[in-house]
Amino acid sequence: MEKSFEPAQIESKWYERWEASGAFQPSGKGEPYCILLPPPNVTGTLHMGHAFQQTVMDMLVRYQRMRGMNTLWQVGTDHAGIATQKIVENQLAVEDKTRHDLGRDAFVERVWKWKEESGSTITNQMRRIGAAADWSRERFTMDPGLSAAVQKVFIDWYRAGLIYRGNRLVNWDPVLGTAVSDLEVNNVERDGHMWSIRYPVVGSDESMVVATTRPETMLGDVAVAVHPEDERYAHLVGKMLMLPLTDRLVPVIADDYVDKDFGTGCVKITPAHDFNDYAIGQRHKLAPITIFTLAAKVNDNAPEKYRGLDRYDARKRVLADLEAAGLLVETKPHKLQVPVSDRSDAVIEPMLTDQWFVDLTSDTLADGRPGGRQAITQPALDAVRSGEITFVPENWATTYTQWLDNIQDWCISRQLWWGHRIPAWYDEAGNIFVGEDEADARKSATAAPVGALRQDDDVLDTWFSSALWPFSTLGWPANGPVKNERGEVVANWEQDKIFLPSAVLVTGFDIIFFWVARMVMATKYFTGQVPFREVYINAIVRDAEGQKMSKSKGNTLDPLDLIDGIELEPLVAKSTKSLLIPQVREKVEKRVRKDYPDGIPAIGTDALRFTFAALASYSRTINFDIKRAEGYKAFCNKLWNAARFVLMNMPDESGPEGEVAAPTGAPVTEAERWILTRLKQTLGEVEKHFISYRFDHLAQALYEFTWNELCDWFLELAKPALNGEDAVAAASTRHTLLVVLESVLRALHPVIPFITEEIWQSVAPKLALTENSLMQRPWPCADEIAADDAATAEIEWFKNVLSGIRKIRSEMNISPARTIPLLLADGDASDRARVAKFAAQIAFLARTEAPQWIEAGTDEPAAAAAVVGTLRVMIPLAGLIDLGAEKTRLAKEISRIEVEIKKCEGKLGNANFVANAPAEVVVQERQRITDWNTTLMALREQAQKLG
């Protein structure tokens, strides 16, 4: 083995071998255990969030596979309608073209081409982080099978009356020219103004003043609303107002929605361009007036002078005209939430358009069939309320149910070209025909179409196809084998439905509504089953200061840069490459140079994964600190060197295969039985933490065992045993070293697969193991290891003795290289026996001469002492230690213990404590005071002897 751990060398070789061996595919044996990968954007790249989430999934999958489960990690990518179309449109823009220059078919072809080029980027990156996913079943949301599922679901829901077409207010992106989902809209706080505008009351001297952040929308006002109990305006309700700048009159209406205390208590109502106003308009049966075109320019419903103006130009014009008319009462600065499209940065304009919706809100349809609430929403709510699906951490269930309780119908149409085209046709009279194709649509119609049929231009929301992911990837709705777009068989529902429900969904909280809930809805409706039993909501990865990672801040990290390392200059170049605004570029460069003055060191995949595990508590964010990752690289190196030590100590005369003969019978030494006991405990903890998804505790348990017990104590204890005269103990220790190392490799494998595999390959022959890969080994079960409490007590005693000596050496500044005398006094029979048993270990590890007992009554030389129980462990002062220093040290120790005793006495002296505290707590407290007193007496005796 190399002298130190070199991640790059070992990571490159294992992944391909694992994949080629078929180890990532379901074994076909054991209980099914399935995890669905939240499909990343097909043209996307791996970011820290992906790397974290996928590490979590990979740990679970590898663990369950080792436990003998029939494991499927279903992977694939998402066509990400808007994002992908936008990228290709940007490419066209460079050539000074738009998608319309190409036409629909040629454009879509071009997107496919781009998908072919870049589609494997993220999946190859996933391989770098070691994802043990079944790539032979990789799917794409637009492959033929998944498209068939989309079509069937649309048609079935349409025919069940659960999908309808309607003219509704939606989030409209005027730049992209499509409706977008709420998820793609960010509410951003911006500096704006609050303008107060006077609306005169018709036939009166009175007027009403409304406050608005969007004065231009007044051109579409249909009313002014006040609170029904607002006495100031009660007499005006029902009266008409003159809408300034127009020749229209609008009524004053009363509605609870209005906040009396906000502004003047009068609200202008523009139903066509505001969601709240839309609801009020509906309540009061006021027809909305749309005043913008789809490009957000003023349309013909507004007075002529404003027509054709962009919404912001219109605002200026409206304000100027109001000012001129003396109707602008006040202008003051105001912070407001502006809805901004995540995809184009354009300000969203609520817009009345014809869209397709999934009904999620009506109880019963007009014809008596169940409505969407009954058929789709309620079952999804029940699945979580009944506990059929549980969230981890559990409070996310509240988020889920609250959202479903207030759900709106789902707008599923998008005005894009890239996506699943809606299987609906219109005749010349505007009648709708839905079917698999035009012929099927005609066939299923109740009336003959008028004239020619034309297919709907729109495509479906990407989430519509991802909602079907849990069952469409398993082959539904086909009965036989399903092929992907390359013609390879990837699923077969008849066989694969055993993987439904999947075991756990690992995903971010931000898509609970948009994806998680919709998967539950669709899967429940079409298969009658829940899509998964548990939902583990993973934390969001932030930078070390807790800031959101963003390219424009310059605090993003590329997981591959952490794995491979990167020099400063390339890192700067990379971070600033796609930033267009010069100021941002400077800021980013400064930040990168400050944060990584020496670039990023290569820490390797395993250390990165261990870091993710160690940070994965139930907290909702994890702040990624590169320092921490470096610490876990050191851990990998520690493990590496521990393995080196074990292998270096194997006999030369091992068998033909390198096998080290297993001794018959139980391990000989206390140390072996102790480390096996600790291994058993650790494995038990790890199993527990896997069940509760506490990867931080899991990682810590393994870290502590490996470093603080195996390396710090057992390997050290093994040294004298291996080199001692007891050949039986040496042989036994040698074998235990191998067994413990091999077990810990197995236990660590789900977290750090590469290094463990690499080491295991060298260890396996020594144990005559026949598997080709660590991946094929079973999980090291705690139940298979014997515990030995007596041995544990012996080793605890030994550790106390050794620590006592080390502390004296260190505090008295005795050179670690110097061998010193060791004296023992007092103690009981068991101390005598233990000293005899561990004499060689004590001498070796504490660098002392053979211990010498001082019999009671004989004179003691002046010495520094440590106390273990009643035993005094002493190092003579002569030539080594300053008497004064030792007295000071003792005094400090004595006063520390006196404080502890005082605390105990305080509790035990309280009658209420003794009467009310649980018996075992009182007993424990009494035991503590006894132990402290024992130590105190020994220390005092020692102090007295020093004079």
Added chain:
RNA sequence: GGGUGCUUAGCUCAGCGGUAGAGCGUCGCCCUUACAAGGCGGUGGUCGUAGGUUCGAUCCCUACAGCACCCA
């Protein structure tokens, strides 16, 4: 405005009713033959503030402050 979290050592975080913990950093001594990415030993915290419940509160309850995020 409604909701959900968070506030513990210099930093990043565990703990959550009965002796305050880890990693990193820091200080001292050591290049001891698995590992200086290391060893050994230290230092460092009235657990956001104020009340309450309890024999006992970092942990439970209430209020407040600050910081996040989600939904309006």
